[in-house]
Amino acid sequence: MSKPIVATASLAGCFGCHMSLLDIDDRILKLIELVEFNKSPIDDIKTFTKHCDIGLIEGGVCNTENLHVLKDFRNNCKILISVGECAIMGGLPAMRNGISVRECLEEAYINGVTVGENKKKIMPNDEEIPIITDKVYPLHEIVKIDYYLPGCPPRADLLWQAVVALVTGDELNIPYELIKFD
Amino acid sequence: MKEKIISIIETYGKTPERLMDILISVQEEFRCVSEEAVSLIASELGISEADVNQTKTFYHFFTTNPVGKYSVYLNNSAVSGMMGVAEVADEFEKQAGINFGQTSPDGLISLHYTPCIGMNDQEPAALINSLVFTELNREKVRKIVADMRDGKTVESMVDEYGDGNNAHPLLKAMVKNNIRKPGPVCLGEYEVGKGINKAMSMEPKAVIEEVKSSNLRGRGGAGFPAGLKWQFCAQEKGDRYVLCNADEGEPGTFKDRVLLTERAPMVFEGMIIAGWALDAKEGIIYLRYEYRYMLEFLNSVLDDLRNKNLLGKNILGKGFDFDIRIQLGAGAYVCGEESALVESAEGKRGEPRNRPPFPVQKGYLDKPSIINNVETFCSAVKIVENGGKWYKEMGTEESTGTKLLSISGDCKKPGVYEVEWGMTIKEMLDMVEAKTTQAVQVAGPSGTCVPPSQFDRQIAIEDLNTGGSMIVIGEDRDLIKDVVLNFMEFFEDESCGSCITCRSFNMILRKQVQRVVDGKAIKPDLDNMLEWGKIMQNTSRCGLGQTAANPIATTITNFRDLYELRVKDVEFQSDFDLEKAIAESCEAVGRPPHVHE
Ligand SMILES: Cc1cc2nc3c(=O)[nH]c(=O)nc-3n(C[C@H](O)[C@H](O)[C@H](O)COP(=O)(O)O)c2cc1C
Ligand code: SF4
Ligand code: SF4
Ligand code: FES
Numbered sequence: 001m002s003k004p005i006v007a008t009a010s011l012a013g014c015f016g017c018h019m020s021l022l023d024i025d026d027r028i029l030k031l032i033e034l035v036e037f038n039k040s041p042i043d044d045i046k047t048f049t050k051h052c053d054i055g056l057i058e059g060g061v062c063n064t065e066n067l068h069v070l071k072d073f074r075n076n077c078k079i080l081i082s083v084g085e086c087a088i089m090g091g092l093p094a095m096r097n098g099i100s101v102r103e104c105l106e107e108a109y110i111n112g113v114t115v116g117e118n119k120k121k122i123m124p125n126d127e128e129i130p131i132i133t134d135k136v137y138p139l140h141e142i143v144k145i146d147y148y149l150p151g152c153p154p155r156a157d158l159l160w161q162a163v164v165a166l167v168t169g170d171e172l173n174i175p176y177e178l179i180k181f182d
Numbered sequence: 183m184k185e186k187i188i189s190i191i192e193t194y195g196k197t198p199e200r201l202m203d204i205l206i207s208v209q210e211e212f213r214c215v216s217e218e219a220v221s222l223i224a225s226e227l228g229i230s231e232a233d234v235n236q237t238k239t240f241y242h243f244f245t246t247n248p249v250g251k252y253s254v255y256l257n258n259s260a261v262s263g264m265m266g267v268a269e270v271a272d273e274f275e276k277q278a279g280i281n282f283g284q285t286s287p288d289g290l291i292s293l294h295y296t297p298c299i300g301m302n303d304q305e306p307a308a309l310i311n312s313l314v315f316t317e318l319n320r321e322k323v324r325k326i327v328a329d330m331r332d333g334k335t336v337e338s339m340v341d342e343y344g345d346g347n348n349a350h351p352l353l354k355a356m357v358k359n360n361i362r363k364p365g366p367v368c369l370g371e372y373e374v375g376k377g378i379n380k381a382m383s384m385e386p387k388a389v390i391e392e393v394k395s396s397n398l399r400g401r402g403g404a405g406f407p408a409g410l411k412w413q414f415c416a417q418e419k420g421d422r423y424v425l426c427n428a429d430e431g432e433p434g435t436f437k438d439r440v441l442l443t444e445r446a447p448m449v450f451e452g453m454i455i456a457g458w459a460l461d462a463k464e465g466i467i468y469l470r471y472e473y474r475y476m477l478e479f480l481n482s483v484l485d486d487l488r489n490k491n492l493l494g495k496n497i498l499g500k501g502f503d504f505d506i507r508i509q510l511g512a513g514a515y516v517c518g519e520e521s522a523l524v525e526s527a528e529g530k531r532g533e534p535r536n537r538p539p540f541p542v543q544k545g546y547l548d549k550p551s552i553i554n555n556v557e558t559f560c561s562a563v564k565i566v567e568n569g570g571k572w573y574k575e576m577g578t579e580e581s582t583g584t585k586l587l588s589i590s591g592d593c594k595k596p597g598v599y600e601v602e603w604g605m606t607i608k609e610m611l612d613m614v615e616a617k618t619t620q621a622v623q624v625a626g627p628s629g630t631c632v633p634p635s636q637f638d639r640q641i642a643i644e645d646l647n648t649g650g651s652m653i654v655i656g657e658d659r660d661l662i663k664d665v666v667l668n669f670m671e672f673f674e675d676e677s678c679g680s681c682i683t684c685r686s687f688n689m690i691l692r693k694q695v696q697r698v699v700d701g702k703a704i705k706p707d708l709d710n711m712l713e714w715g716k717i718m719q720n721t722s723r724c725g726l727g728q729t730a731a732n733p734i735a736t737t738i739t740n741f742r743d744l745y746e747l748r749v750k751d752v753e754f755q756s757d758f759d760l761e762k763a764i765a766e767s768c769e770a771v772g773r774p775p776h777v778h779e
Binding site: 064067100101102105106123124125126127131132133134135137141142143144 | 760764766771774775
């Protein structure tokens with residue numbers, strides 16, 4: 001029997017959630033026995049080569065590239081999971097949501113104290129660059145999300161328990177400590 | 183300004199515990215509590231400006247900028263909506279030439295919305311400079327605004343007085359009592375002082391036993407046995423306090439207003455009896471600011487009692503000292519919650535406390551305190567007079583005695599009814615002459631929306647409990663828009679903001695209901711709302727957050743059809759609008775708004 005296939009991606013996130021996945025330590029060996037990885041920064045497969053069973057996404061949507069990847073994941077994964085605060089609610093990047101995108105861009109490229117010389121006041125506008133969206137969107141506002149794993153990042157044990165439960169079909173056992181954050 | 187504020191602060195003994203009174207006096211005097219006033223109060227009281235500001239910003243009726251010379255606070259609760267507040271608001275805006283939330287440039291008029299002001303049986307109603315104006319319509323509004331322009335005093339704009347004590351020289355209110363059915367306990371015969379005389383002929387312990395034997399349960403909504411509460415408090419050491427909860431904030435409740443108008447001595451008598459039973463020296467009645475118009479009247483009643491030696495020093499010559507002061511609120515529903523009430527009475531933000539310790543252990547100034555509803559105290563007077571046995575013969579097994587119902591909405595005879603517990607909803611609807619009823623909202627927004635199939639249920643603590651609010655909703659009403667949405671807006675505004683769940687879910691849920699009303703919601707949203715409501719219920723500190731999802735939960739459960747008609751039968755839907763999402767940033771950097779797929 002072929003193994004379930006997993007894909008992962010980081011959108012507007014910090015890769016902390018992926019790091020947390022690596023924090024399952026030696027269980028990573030068990031994990032690759034249990035599942036096969038497809039598109040993911042973990043194995044560096046850049047495009048989907050197969051239809052996947054599980055997609056894990058960290059980070060929300062802050063630009064059109066994120067949007068594209070998210071839709072790609074929805075089209076190619078049976079089950080899609082929002083991993084971490086940023087995917088679920090926008091997280092830290094969403095702190096810009098109260099500020100207009102124009103102001104953000106001007107701060108980044110023209111007015112900010114760390115901006116070097118930019119006499120012509122140019123902001124990146126090459127058509128190859130993804131377009132920044134007006135605000136950072138949580139994933140479920142754009143595509144249907146099947147499960148949510150909370151935390152910033154979600155604890156390694158939570159990611160482990162969730163993935164194992166999904167592929168083995170066993171009941172998910174989440175001790176309170178795994179989702180207690182204060 | 184400085185001298186005046188200093189003299190106000192001195193009137194209240196220069197203590198931070200009286201910050202509420204100080205802020206109220208300053209607001210009334212200067213029509214605002216300005217930043218300079220805050221600084222001055224802080225330095226005079228020896229507390230930080232932040233301390234003053236946190237109290238000031240908590241309450242609706244404190245403002246940083248001056249309200250108009252005439253400030254109109256129009257009630258926009260659900261029943262006011264049913265009775266046509268939209269027209270009244272429109273006329274106010276037209277006549278005053280400003281919108282709600284604004285003050286006219288000449289400073290003459292300011293228009294504000296406010297939640298239920300306890301006049302549900304005579305809506306639409308408004309407070310103008312804290313006087314009550316009831317049964318408003320376009321014509322009355324035109325006259326009122328014309329009078330304002332003529333510089334008339336608000337007092338002189340009240341041209342007709344209500345019945346009973348509403349016409350008392352110290353009240354002169356146009357408010358009507360609408361007592362439709364007096365009963366044997368609170369609205370029956372009453373003789374001032376009889377209860378105190380009887381109580382003080384008994385041992386304090388025996389008084390508590392008598393109240394316990396009646397099985398009287400609190401009338402503020404939670405139904406805790408009153409005698410037991412008194413006993414718990416009596417067991418604690420230290421100066422004890424007796425607090426009366428006259429905050430009456432649950433939309434649709436107005437029976438305490440009628441008791442305070444017609445039975446004020448009885449309310450105080452109940453507090454004095456409790457004082458005797460608990461060996462307390464001080465009582466405080468926490469009066470919502472919406473009932474500010476009764477303040478002078480109530481103070482005169484207290485004076486009367488002092489003159490009769492029923493209050494003050496050496497009551498009835500038995501060496502018992504007990505006095506009562508009136509603490510005004512300043513507009514905050516959550517201050518009806520007993521521990522928030524205590525905080526507010528201490529001059530702070532009305533944020534509920536964690537319990538335990540309960541107020542009977544650590545209440546006002548951290549001293550053992552009982553807090554009871556106005557009606558509970560009135561009932562206690564009759565119980566002491568006539569005995570717990572007499573009382574227990576009325577009502578049901580678990581809910582003894584009578585209950586005051588404040589009934590409003592779509593019925594011919596809105597008003598106050600004293601009935602025995604155990605009446606069915608159907609009997610109640612017949613009594614108030616309601617026709618073609620779609621639902622009855624029992625116990626206000628935090629209660630239950632009862633459908634016709636359940637009209638044989640009983641009004642009783644063990645079945646449909648209520649603090650008194652009963653809103654009849656006629657067949658023609660849009661239940662979700664006119665009622666549920668209004669209630670959720672209310673909770674969103676009134677959450678004290680301490681608990682993350684109460685602070686955020688009330689907003690999220692209100693938005694969801696708005697989506698249902700706008701036809702934008704989908705079927706799974708309904709179950710989500712129920713789930714989120716449960717989370718809010720289980721993780722909020724006080725009764726507000728614990729019940730705030732009830733309007734949604736009870737209507738989705740009992741009126742699911744109404745929702746299903748308005749939601750789309752799809753599993754998922756996104757409101758994401760790509761064009762809108764990229765427009766601004768493309769314009770800012772100067773590139774065409776195209777996305778390559
Ligand atoms: C948000 C909230 C508002 C309340 N408002 C009132 C009120 O206006 N009047 C009242 O008597 N009780 C109110 N209560 C109930 C009080 O917390 C308390 O139970 C009551 O005053 C106790 O008196 P009782 O036992 O005589 O009813 C409220 C409770 C909550 C949670
Ligand atoms: S949730 Fe936390 S760890 Fe995960 S991407 Fe966001 S910021 Fe990083
Ligand atoms: S439940 Fe709501 S009103 Fe009550 S303490 Fe928490 S935030 Fe405040
Ligand atoms: S930082 Fe906001 S809740 Fe913890």
